[in-house]
Amino acid sequence: MLNLDDIQKAMLEEVADISDVPQGAYNFRVNSKLAGRHTTDRIDISSKPDGSGIDIFIKPGTKGESVHIPVVVSASGIKETVYNDFYIGDDCDVVIVAGCGIHNCGEHDSQHDGIHRFYVGKNSKIKYVEKHYGEGDGNGKRILNPQTEVYMEDGSSMEMEMEQIKGVDSTERTTIAELKAGAKLVVKERLMTHGSQTAVSGYKVSLNGEGSTADVVSRSVARDTSSQTFNACIAGNAPCSGHTECDSIIMDSGKILAIPSLEANNVDAMLVHEAAIGKIAGDQLIKLMTLGLTEAQAEEQIIKGFLR
Amino acid sequence: MKSVKKMLELKNICFSVEESGKRKEILRDLSLKIDNGKFIVITGPNGSGKSTLARLIMGIEKPTSGQIFFEGEDVTALSITERAQKGISFAFQQPVRFKGIRVIDLLKLSAGKELGVGDACAYLSEVGLCARDYINREINSSLSGGELKRIEIATLLARKTKLSVFDEPEAGIDLWSFQNLIRIFEKMRSEIRDSSIVIISHQERILRIADEILLLSEGTIKKRGSVNDVLPELIGTTAAVDACDRLR
Numbered sequence: 001m002l003n004l005d006d007i008q009k010a011m012l013e014e015v016a017d018i019s020d021v022p023q024g025a026y027n028f029r030v031n032s033k034l035a036g037r038h039t040t041d042r043i044d045i046s047s048k049p050d051g052s053g054i055d056i057f058i059k060p061g062t063k064g065e066s067v068h069i070p071v072v073v074s075a076s077g078i079k080e081t082v083y084n085d086f087y088i089g090d091d092c093d094v095v096i097v098a099g100c101g102i103h104n105c106g107e108h109d110s111q112h113d114g115i116h117r118f119y120v121g122k123n124s125k126i127k128y129v130e131k132h133y134g135e136g137d138g139n140g141k142r143i144l145n146p147q148t149e150v151y152m153e154d155g156s157s158m159e160m161e162m163e164q165i166k167g168v169d170s171t172e173r174t175t176i177a178e179l180k181a182g183a184k185l186v187v188k189e190r191l192m193t194h195g196s197q198t199a200v201s202g203y204k205v206s207l208n209g210e211g212s213t214a215d216v217v218s219r220s221v222a223r224d225t226s227s228q229t230f231n232a233c234i235a236g237n238a239p240c241s242g243h244t245e246c247d248s249i250i251m252d253s254g255k256i257l258a259i260p261s262l263e264a265n266n267v268d269a270m271l272v273h274e275a276a277i278g279k280i281a282g283d284q285l286i287k288l289m290t291l292g293l294t295e296a297q298a299e300e301q302i303i304k305g306f307l308r
Numbered sequence: 309m310k311s312v313k314k315m316l317e318l319k320n321i322c323f324s325v326e327e328s329g330k331r332k333e334i335l336r337d338l339s340l341k342i343d344n345g346k347f348i349v350i351t352g353p354n355g356s357g358k359s360t361l362a363r364l365i366m367g368i369e370k371p372t373s374g375q376i377f378f379e380g381e382d383v384t385a386l387s388i389t390e391r392a393q394k395g396i397s398f399a400f401q402q403p404v405r406f407k408g409i410r411v412i413d414l415l416k417l418s419a420g421k422e423l424g425v426g427d428a429c430a431y432l433s434e435v436g437l438c439a440r441d442y443i444n445r446e447i448n449s450s451l452s453g454g455e456l457k458r459i460e461i462a463t464l465l466a467r468k469t470k471l472s473v474f475d476e477p478e479a480g481i482d483l484w485s486f487q488n489l490i491r492i493f494e495k496m497r498s499e500i501r502d503s504s505i506v507i508i509s510h511q512e513r514i515l516r517i518a519d520e521i522l523l524l525s526e527g528t529i530k531k532r533g534s535v536n537d538v539l540p541e542l543i544g545t546t547a548a549v550d551a552c553d554r555l556r
Contacts, residue, residue, distance in 0.1 A: 219407075247407070286368055287404040291417050291467065292392040301417065305408030 004030065007103050008072050014133040015099030016070040022097075026068040027054055029082070031075045043067055043094075053083035053115075060089030060121060068097045071114065076106020076140045081113040090121035090153070097129045100144055102168070104136040111143035118148075120183075123155040130160070134167030141169040148175040152183035154209065163190040164199070165307065172200045181209030181238075189218040190307045193226035193254070203232040207240035207269065216244040221303055222254030233261040236269025246275040249306060314380060315471055315504040316342040316365065321374035323360055323527075334360045336527040338374070344470075346504045347497045349515050351547045352524035358508045359401060361524065362475040365506070366398040367391045379470065395470035401479050401508075403460040405448050411459055412443045418466035431462040434495075436488045454485030461492060474507040478514065486511075493517055512548045515539055523547060 004012070008030055012018045021036070025043035028035040039045050042062040046055050056067060069084060086096065104110045120126055134142035150158060164171060177185050185205060193199050205214045214234055222228050234242035246258040260273035280302050288298035323335040334357045342348055352358050363369040365376065367388040375384045383391055406414075415431055416423045429439030435458040445451065447459065457477060464472050477493075478486055490513050496505060497517050507514060515521055521538040523531040531538055542548035 281404070283400075283404045284406055286388060287400065288417065289388040290366055290368075290392050290398045291414075291463065292389060292420055293417065294389050301409065301413075302406065305406055305410075305413065308408040 004035065004072075005074075007074050011072045011074065011101030011103055011133065011135075012070055015072075015101040015131045016068055016097050018068065018070065022066070022068045024066040024068070025056075027056075029069070029071045031073060032078055032080050035072075040065060045069075048083065052081075053085070056084065056086045058086070058088045058092055058094055061091045062089065063093040066095040066097065070098065071100040071112060072103075073100070073110050073112050074103040076104050076110055076138060077108030079109070079111045081115065083115045083117070086116070086118045088118065088120050088124050088126060090123060092121060092124040092126070094125075095127045095129070099129070099131040099133075100146075101132075102134045102136070102142040102144065104134070104140045104142050105138040106136075106140045107138055109141040109143055111141075111145070113145040113147070115147040116149070118150045118158070120150065120152045120156040120158055122153040124153075125156070126158045128158060128160045130162045132164040132168055132171070134169065136167075142167060143170045144168050145172045147173070150175070150177040150185065152177065152179045152185065152212075154180045155182040156180075157184040157186075159186045159188075161188045161190075165190065165192045166194075168197065168199075169195075170198050173202070175201075175203045177203075177205045177214070179205070179207050179209055179212035179214065179240075182211045183209060184212070185214040185216075187214075187216040187218075189216075189220075191218065191220040191228065192223070192303070192307060193221075193228055194223040195226060196224070197226040198228070199226070200229045201231070202229075203244070204235070205233070205242065205244075206235045206237060207242055208237045210238045210240070212238065212240045214240075214242045214244075216242075218246045219248070219306055220246075220256070221249045221251065221307060222256050223251045225253045227255040227257075229257045229259070230275075231259045231261075232273075233263060234271055234273070235263040235265065236271050237265045239266060239268035241270040243272045243274075245273070246277075247306075248277040249303065250277055250279055313344045314341055315344045315346070315378070316506075317377040318365075319375045319377070321361075321364065321376070322372045323357070323364060323369065324372050334527055335364075335371070338528055340522065340529055340532075342504055342506065344502060344504055345500055347500055347517060347519045348504065348506045348522060349518035349520075350506065350508050350522045350524055351510055351515060351542065352530075353546045356524045357527045358524050359475050362398070362473050362506070362508050365471075365473050366396060368398070392469075397464045397467045397469040397472050399460045399464050399472070399474040399477060401475040403447075403456040405451075405456070407446065407448055409447055410443070411445050411447060411462075414447060414459070414463055415466050418463040420467075423466070428466075431465045432459075434465055435459070435462045435492055437462070452482075453480040454482050457481050457485065457489070458492075461489075470503050472503070472505050474505070474509075476508050476510075478509060478511045486513075490514065490517075510547060510549050512539070512543065515542070515548055
């Protein structure tokens with residue numbers, strides 16, 4: 001195993017479900033330094049010459065392999081911007097697991113801004129999982145501003161699962177995607193804010209090729225005095241189909257602003273958006289209470305299910 | 309001889325609501341006792357207060373005055389959760405939908421413990437659902453009224469409580485599901501042991517299974533007796549419709 005302390009190990013487990021060295025290729029970044037790297041015959045990882053991040057090269061035809069690139073920030077006061085670029089060849093089928101955990105017990109803010117760019121080759125199939133997590137009882141804020149850019153070639157598909165459930169004080173996430181003919185993008189975002197946290201999540205998906213499709217679904221919960229903004233735009237520039245959905249539970253004095261938008265630039269673009277914000281339905285609480293749960297337990301189960 | 313213990317007792321229950329500035333009485337000085345080991349059907353015309361009565365037993369509504377005893381204990385002031393923990397369960401007339409909560413999750417919560425897939429499947433089979441198709445389904449709007457109703461009943465089977473209250477189990481289901489529903493209740497009736505079942509229903513087929521029928525009208529119990537005593541005079545009224553009336 002890598003030379004990590006207990007806090008760092010726990011953070012790794014939170015963000016990447018890693019309790020041991022993962023199979024396949026990986027790159028661990030801990031407190032702005034490389035903590036471990038492994039490459040395979042088909043997946044190469046190299047540091048950018050200027051030290052601003054890493055490049056990941058996946059050879060055409062790579063199937064059944066995975067890449068883990070988790071980041072842990074456990075020292076207070078770190079502020080970093082990292083560029084990770086994925087060059088994925090044609091006809092691949094791989095799983096990419098990213099994620100960032102911040103443990104801040106200090107007085108200074110810790111901030112990690114990860115910029116991920118994906119160049120997905122023709123007919124390649126990618127599953128991308130990203131988890132963000134924060135903890136620590138210091139006064140320093142835990143800040144994550146991820147930026148994701150996805151460029152998809154003909155017939156490629158990408159499924160993105162992005163989750164931020166706990167402990168991140170401030171986040172501003174931006175995702176842009178450009179799809180060529182027959183490309184397919186599915187995004188599943190899960191977000192929960194509590195305390196006085198703020199989260200902004202914006203998507204701009206451009207369906208540029210004939211037969212391209214996108215489905216962007218966000219579920220979020222805003223508790224305490226936290227606030228969220230969800231801003232998703234799908235642009236149809238060709239015969240294509242797009243759907244975006246924002247479904248939110250608001251609690252306590254939380255605030256949510258949902259701005260789903262559609263932009264049709266082609267007469268054969270079929271675009272749909274949905275948005276719903278509401279508190280937990282009273283009859284849902286009552287049903288679970290009739291099973292013997294307290295109101296607080298019922299609430300917890302409803303949220304757990306909603307953010308599944 | 310085994311002594312018959314009282315399962316449920318309602319004493320002088322009154323329930324009223326404020327409606328456009330006026331007090332409207334839903335239940336008036338209603339008293340009733342239900343013994344252990346009984347299958348009771350409460351019927352009555354629309355607006356007679358049947359559903360209110362069921363909700364009062366579970367604690368979803370609180371009476372304006374009067375007392376509710378469960379196994380001899382005064383539970384009037386207890387919450388829904390406390391009554392549930394003491395052994396009362398309730399099937400909703402319109403089962404609740406949840407985003408993200410799956411059938412298996414709800415069955416686990418109902419059983420109050422970790423539930424093996426095998427046990428969960430047994431409850432689903434009991435209500436005529438193929439477990440493999442349903443266990444991982446979300447309890448959301450992709451399920452039909454009949455499916456939801458059967459899952460609702462399965463949650464009560466998993467709870468195994470002393471007292472089960474069903475609020476109009478036939479409401480909102482198709483005729484085919486209705487036939488299955490009757491079979492489920494017939495089976496429950498035959499297997500009743502140290503527990504009681506109270507069903508709110510207008511359905512003649514369900515009324516026929518009862519040990520006793522209670523006729524509720526204008527907020528009070530108008531008549532109580534065996535199927536032979538009570539049912540004949542109800543036939544043809546809205547208190548006992550046959551399945552085909554539902555189609556008219």
